[in-house]
Amino acid sequence: MEFEVLDFSGVKSCADVSSAVVEQLHEAFSTIGFLIITNHGIEEKARTAFKECRKFFDQPLAEKLKVKRSEFTNTSGYVQVEGEKMTSVGDLKEFFHVSNEDSTQVYLAYIGY
Numbered sequence: 001m002e003f004e005v006l007d008f009s010g011v012k013s014c015a016d017v018s019s020a021v022v023e024q025l026h027e028a029f030s031t032i033g034f035l036i037i038t039n040h041g042i043e044e045k046a047r048t049a050f051k052e053c054r055k056f057f058d059q060p061l062a063e064k065l066k067v068k069r070s071e072f073t074n075t076s077g078y079v080q081v082e083g084e085k086m087t088s089v090g091d092l093k094e095f096f097h098v099s100n101e102d103s104t105q106v107y108l109a110y111i112g113y
Contacts, residue, residue, distance in 0.1 A: 004028035009039035056096060069097065 006024055011017055028035035056064065061080065069077030076099050082090025 004035040006037045007039050008037050
């Protein structure tokens with residue numbers, strides 16, 4: 001299978017996106033459902049974010065529990081392994097959610113391993 005590859009070098013904002021690029025996006029998502037975007041400029045930001053996440057999850061449990069997610073707000077904070085139960089068995093993941101003040105959008109949901 002071959003994927004559409006879009007080069008985003010030179011794209012710094014929505015105003016920089018040409019109608020040709022919009023058409024390529026539409027075509028890729030309408031036919032294949034997937035595409036590859038290159039030169040988008042977020043590589044370093046993504047590496048930094050993952051590095052910071054790793055530093056958090058590598059801490060001892062006692063440190064992570066200092067920012068435990070509240071059972072009442074149920075939006076932001078740390079949840080330890082088996083801290084959530086979708087069945088009778090606790091989930092085998094840990095994660096940290098960060099959301100905006102009114103909890104309408106989650107900015108980061110990272111599953112530690």
